[in-house]
Amino acid sequence: VTWISVAVAQTDPLPSWNDGPAKQAIVTFVTDVTREGSPDFVPSPERIATFDNDGTLWIEQPIYVQFAYALDRVKALAPQHPEWRDTQPFKAVLEGDMAALAAAGEKGAVEIVAATHAGMAPAQFIGMVQAWLATAKHPRFDRPYQELVYQPMLEVLAYLRANGFKTFIVSGGGIEFIRAFAERSYGIPPNQVVGSSIVTKFERRGGLPTLFRLPQVNFVDDGPGKPVGINQHIGLQPIAAFGNSDGDLEMLQWTTEAGGRRLGVVVHHTDAEREYAYDRQSRVGKLDKALDAAAVDRWTVVDMKRDWKTIFPVKP
Amino acid sequence: VTWISVAVAQTDPLPSWNDGPAKQAIVTFVTDVTREGSPDFVPSPERIATFDNDGTLWIEQPIYVQFAYALDRVKALAPQHPEWRDTQPFKAVLEGDMAALAAAGEKGAVEIVAATHAGMAPAQFIGMVQAWLATAKHPRFDRPYQELVYQPMLEVLAYLRANGFKTFIVSGGGIEFIRAFAERSYGIPPNQVVGSSIVTKFERRGGLPTLFRLPQVNFVDDGPGKPVGINQHIGLQPIAAFGNSDGDLEMLQWTTEAGGRRLGVVVHHTDAEREYAYDRQSRVGKLDKALDAAAVDRWTVVDMKRDWKTIFPVKP
Ligand SMILES: [Ca+2]
Ligand SMILES: [Ca+2]
Numbered sequence: 261v262t263w264i265s266v267a268v269a270q271t272d273p274l275p276s277w278n279d280g281p282a283k284q285a286i287v288t289f290v291t292d293v294t295r296e297g298s299p300d301f302v303p304s305p306e307r308i309a310t311f312d313n314d315g316t317l318w319i320e321q322p323i324y325v326q327f328a329y330a331l332d333r334v335k336a337l338a339p340q341h342p343e344w345r346d347t348q349p350f351k352a353v354l355e356g357d358m359a360a361l362a363a364a365g366e367k368g369a370v371e372i373v374a375a376t377h378a379g380m381a382p383a384q385f386i387g388m389v390q391a392w393l394a395t396a397k398h399p400r401f402d403r404p405y406q407e408l409v410y411q412p413m414l415e416v417l418a419y420l421r422a423n424g425f426k427t428f429i430v431s432g433g434g435i436e437f438i439r440a441f442a443e444r445s446y447g448i449p450p451n452q453v454v455g456s457s458i459v460t461k462f463e464r465r466g467g468l469p470t471l472f473r474l475p476q477v478n479f480v481d482d483g484p485g486k487p488v489g490i491n492q493h494i495g496l497q498p499i500a501a502f503g504n505s506d507g508d509l510e511m512l513q514w515t516t517e518a519g520g521r522r523l524g525v526v527v528h529h530t531d532a533e534r535e536y537a538y539d540r541q542s543r544v545g546k547l548d549k550a551l552d553a554a555a556v557d558r559w560t561v562v563d564m565k566r567d568w569k570t571i572f573p574v575k576p
Numbered sequence: 577v578t579w580i581s582v583a584v585a586q587t588d589p590l591p592s593w594n595d596g597p598a599k600q601a602i603v604t605f606v607t608d609v610t611r612e613g614s615p616d617f618v619p620s621p622e623r624i625a626t627f628d629n630d631g632t633l634w635i636e637q638p639i640y641v642q643f644a645y646a647l648d649r650v651k652a653l654a655p656q657h658p659e660w661r662d663t664q665p666f667k668a669v670l671e672g673d674m675a676a677l678a679a680a681g682e683k684g685a686v687e688i689v690a691a692t693h694a695g696m697a698p699a700q701f702i703g704m705v706q707a708w709l710a711t712a713k714h715p716r717f718d719r720p721y722q723e724l725v726y727q728p729m730l731e732v733l734a735y736l737r738a739n740g741f742k743t744f745i746v747s748g749g750g751i752e753f754i755r756a757f758a759e760r761s762y763g764i765p766p767n768q769v770v771g772s773s774i775v776t777k778f779e780r781r782g783g784l785p786t787l788f789r790l791p792q793v794n795f796v797d798d799g800p801g802k803p804v805g806i807n808q809h810i811g812l813q814p815i816a817a818f819g820n821s822d823g824d825l826e827m828l829q830w831t832t833e834a835g836g837r838r839l840g841v842v843v844h845h846t847d848a849e850r851e852y853a854y855d856r857q858s859r860v861g862k863l864d865k866a867l868d869a870a871a872v873d874r875w876t877v878v879d880m881k882r883d884w885k886t887i888f889p890v891k892p
Pocket of ligand 2: 628629630631632819820823
């Protein structure tokens with residue numbers, strides 16, 4: 261329990277939310293599915309709620325936090341790789357040439373992940389991420405990334421759990437990257453994190469059983485991969501899903517379109533002053549198809565500027 | 577809660593276990609890791625226990641239950657596949673020719689799985705397995721397979737959970753096959769089942785979001801795959817692991833060899849009268865290397881005949 265824990269007022273489970281349709285939709289849904297005798301009642305073991313991470317539970321601009329980690333790792337590893345000074349995409353990273361980095365595209369991103377995320381045990385990787393999180397700061401807010409989680413969403417997580425829900429993260433980000441902070445930041449244990457992964461191999465090394473992360477994609481938990489990841493890890497269809505971009509489209513559809521009382525929520529970043537404002541044209545967290553689908557499927561669209569009293573937890 | 581639920585006596589958490597080294601090893605371990613102030617104390621969130629399923633939690637002779645399901649499905653589907661009468665391995669199944677079936681080997685088994693386990697949604701598959709489990713009976717004991725779970729192991733599951741452990745199944749069997757009964761039989765929810773899987777695909781069909789099981793192997797959760805599956809699904813190293821065959825060797829090593837107070841348990845089938853007796857020479861549930869390793873790594877070997885007062889739950 262840290263200073264970002266949620267102190268839920270007894271009278272208001274979502275104190276950082278302004279009154280309005282978004283808050284009301286969440287509270288009404290929870291009331292409907294938890295009230296015994298309600299036609300919408302759902303037994304506790306089936307109260308599964310899934311949350312995207314980047315842009316839904318914490319900040320994702322100007323670049324994904326995991327990408328910031330990878331860039332910092334490239335810089336840290338550069339002395340051992342003199343060849344990177346003349347090799348893309350590493351040259352671009354070392355020179356801070358974001359245009360060249362963007363030009364390296366998907367292939368460049370995969371090479372950076374392979375160079376920075378593989379070649380160690382999962383526990384080592386998690387330790388490295390935690391060490392980085394302890395010191396790295398967001399370029400605009402000058403605060404550690406773990407402080408740039410969304411206070412209103414922390415309240416939703418706590419509110420759902422207090423009402424017999426199991427909360428899961430279902431992210432396009434790396435499963436082990438997220439496990440490095442999910443328990444501390446969100447109260448979500450490692451086995452309730454679903455994410456993308458690279459291949460991990462078991463072998464005996466130096467007489468000891470070890471796992472080793474290989475530079476090879478195992479699973480992409482994004483878009484149509486999210487329902488697949490949910491099925492693989494959770495084995496139940498969620499009754500509530502929270503996302504913020506087109507990568508959450510299929511998860512939201514899978515959650516809400518099967519019938520029964522369901523909740524789909526899209527966090528719409530509308531607050532350039534307190535955070536960022538972006539949607540259909542954004543390179544990071546593009547929200548276009550899922551915004552159109554929200555109207556069709558009657559998902560709740562959270563207008564950050566209007567609906568959230570505060571964005572980030574206040575330091576004590 | 578069914579008639580196979582465990583009524584744990586307050587004075588004896590493992591009433592179906594005879595006093596002896598196996599029972600004592602389990603009780604001493606649980607006491608050591610749960611006593612505050614003990615040098616071996618482990619906080620509750622890290623009390624992870626993993627259980628193999630076939631031969632560890634329920635019967636696996638004369639053939640794996642999932643294989644019995646596949647054979648019955650081949651017979652049920654045969655009228656729609658007249659070509660199977662002349663095509664191996666299906667011909668062997670339909671004629672009950674176990675020698676020809678064995679000769680079809682791994683390739684034959686994969687074909688049978690593809691023909692019987694793919695081509696439907698996960699929820700449909702689970703429904704089919706549940707319908708089959710409701711009627712199929714074990715050839716020797718003439719009881720539904722779900723009644724052929726091991727009463728002493730049900731007590732271990734309940735005992736561990738009562739002591740703040742999270743219990744997981746980690747099986748070479750199919751993850752969704754096991755999910756069809758794990759909650760009812762073992763009190764283990766779908767998201768705490770780790771197993772082998774085939775590829776599942778998301779697509780919109782008839783305007784609805786659907787998942788569809790494809791005839792293609794996704795992950796083999798056996799042998800060195802078990803630590804990998806544990807890492808992927810659980811994200812923590814277990815402190816206790818229970819298995820019965822060489823397929824559990826790496827899981828037991830991964831659990832116990834890293835240091836700290838750990839428990840490794842091997843269920844040794846020694847009771848031909850009440851169940852089956854088999855180990856080093858068995859085609860199903862071969863226990864050879866893991867039996868040797870048990871001595872080296874000081875795992876607890878359960879002698880079913882000696883250690884278990886009863887094997888299966890008594891019908892009320
Ligand atoms: Ca997102
Ligand atoms: Ca087994």
